[in-house]
Amino acid sequence: xxxxxxxxLNTAVERYYDITLDLYEDLWGEHVHHGFWDPGEVPGLxxxxxxxxxxxxxxxxxxxxxxxxxxxxxxxxxxxxxPALHLAGALGCTVEGVTxxxxxxxxxxxxxxxxxxxxxxxxxxxxxLANGYPDQAFDVVWALESLMHLPDRAAFFAEALRLLRPGxxxxxxxxxxxxxxxxxDERELVRQILQHQVMPDFSSLEEHEQLARAAGFTxxxxxxWSKAVxxxxxxxxxxxxxxxxxxxxxxxxxxxxxxxxxxxxxxGPLMKKGFxxxxxxxxxxxxxxxxxPRDSRPGRTP
Numbered sequence: 001x002x003x004x005x006x007x008x009l010n011t012a013v014e015r016y017y018d019i020t021l022d023l024y025e026d027l028w029g030e031h032v033h034h035g036f037w038d039p040g041e042v043p044g045l046x047x048x049x050x051x052x053x054x055x056x057x058x059x060x061x062x063x064x065x066x067x068x069x070x071x072x073x074x075x076x077x078x079x080x081x082x083p084a085l086h087l088a089g090a091l092g093c094t095v096e097g098v099t100x101x102x103x104x105x106x107x108x109x110x111x112x113x114x115x116x117x118x119x120x121x122x123x124x125x126x127x128x129l130a131n132g133y134p135d136q137a138f139d140v141v142w143a144l145e146s147l148m149h150l151p152d153r154a155a156f157f158a159e160a161l162r163l164l165r166p167g168x169x170x171x172x173x174x175x176x177x178x179x180x181x182x183x184x185d186e187r188e189l190v191r192q193i194l195q196h197q198v199m200p201d202f203s204s205l206e207e208h209e210q211l212a213r214a215a216g217f218t219x220x221x222x223x224x225w226s227k228a229v230x231x232x233x234x235x236x237x238x239x240x241x242x243x244x245x246x247x248x249x250x251x252x253x254x255x256x257x258x259x260x261x262x263x264x265x266x267x268g269p270l271m272k273k274g275f276x277x278x279x280x281x282x283x284x285x286x287x288x289x290x291x292x293p294r295d296s297r298p299g300r301t302p
Contacts, residue, residue: 032079033145033173034229034282036060043231050232057173057229058083061144064223065171065286067091071139074098074163076128076156077146081108081121087142088112088121095142096133098126100149129159136165147174151200153208157215164289170217172285173225177202178278186279193274196267205283217287226281233272 035043035053043049048056061083067073069091075084078097087093099105108123126132128146141160150156160170177190190202203211205222212220274280 032082033057034232036225036228037231039227041231043234047231053231054082055086058086058144060225060228061142061171061173061284062087062091064284065140065169067093067140067142067169067171069093071169072096072137073140073142074131074133074138076131076141076143076160077149078104078108078123080104081111081123083142083144084108084121084123085111085115085117088117089115093120093140095121096138097121097123098128098131099123100127101125129155131159131163133163135162136168138163138168139165140169140171143170143172143174145173145175147172147208148197148199148202153203154211154215157211157217161215161217161289166289166291168289170212170285170287170289172208174208174283174285175202176205176208176281176283178281179204179206182279186277189270189274189277189279193267193270193280196270202280205281205285208283208285212285212287216290218290219288220285221287222283222285224281224283226275226278226283229282230275233268233275235268235272 033054034057035048035050036057037043037047037053041047043053047053061067067087071087071091071093073084073087073093073095075087075095075097078084078095078099081097084095084097088095097105097108099108102125105123105125108121109118112118112121112123128143129150129152141163143156143160147153147156157170164170182190193199194201205224209220209222271280275282
C-alpha cells in the first residue's frame with residue numbers, strides 16, 4: 001500500500017458520501033460545505049441564506065489564495081462539483097476533480113454538462129493521494145473541506161508539492177481543532193464528531209501551517225475563519241430538522257441505507273457545540289511551491 005493511503009477508511013468515506021449524496025444536495029444545494037458571513041450577520045435576519053453564503057466561501061478562498069483566472073486546477077475531494085463549477089465558469093480554469101465516491105463524481109459530471117463547462121471540468125473516482133497525474137501538472141491544488149478525511153496529512157502536502165508547477169498555489173479550507181491540550185469532555189465531543197463524519201482525527205490550523213512548511217512550501221499563510229463560518233450549523237441553516245421531525249423518515253432511511261446514515265443527523269448539534277465552545281475551528285491556508293534555484297533551471301550551466 002502506498003504511503004498515506006488507508007483503504008479501510010477510504011471505503012468508509014466512499015460509503016458515507018454515497019449514502020448521503022442526495023441528502024446533502026437536497027438540503028444544502030450545490031455546495032456541500034460551510035457558508036461564510038460577516039461579523040454580526042445571522043442567516044434569515046440580516047445575513048445571506050445558505051446558498052449565497054456557501055457561494056461566498058468559495059470566492060473567499062479564491063481571493064485569499066490568489067487563484068488566477070485560467071489556471072489548471074487539481075480539486076482534491078471535489079464532492080458534487082460546486083466549487084469546481086465556479087472555478088471553471090467564472091474564472092475560466094480547467095479543473096480535474098477527484099473524489100472517493102463514484103456517485104459524487106457522476107453527479108459532478110452531470111452538473112458540469114448542465115452548466116456548459118464539461119470541457120473544462122472533469123471529475124473522477126480516485127484516491128487523491130494516488131491520483132495518477134504527472135509531476136508539475138497543475139497551477140493550483142485546491143482542497144476545500146477534504147483534508148479532514150485524510151489520516152496522513154503530511155502525505156497530502158507532499159503530494160500537493162509534487163503536482164504543482166514551480167510558483168504554483170496551494171489553496172486549502174478545512175475543519176480543524178483548537179491548538180493545545182483539550183479537556184476530557186472536549187476530547188469526547190471531538191471523538192463523536194469524528195465518528196459521525198467518518199474522519200480519522202483533526203489537526204489544528206497551526207499544525208497545518210507547520211506541515212506545509214515542512215513539505216517545502218513557501219509564503220505559507222493561515223487565516224482563522226471560525227467565527228465567519230459558525231452559522232453553518234445553526235438549525236435553520238443546516239436544515240436537518242426537517243428530517244428529524246419525521247421519525248418515520250429517519251427509520252426508513254436507516255432501513256434502506258444502513259444505520260450509519262444517521263450520523264448525518266447526529267453531527268449537526270455536535271458541530272454547533274464545537275463551534276460554540278471554541279473546540280472546533282475552521283480556517284484557510286495558502287502556500288506557494290518555490291521556484292528552483294536559478295542555476296538549476298533548464299538551459300543554464302554552472
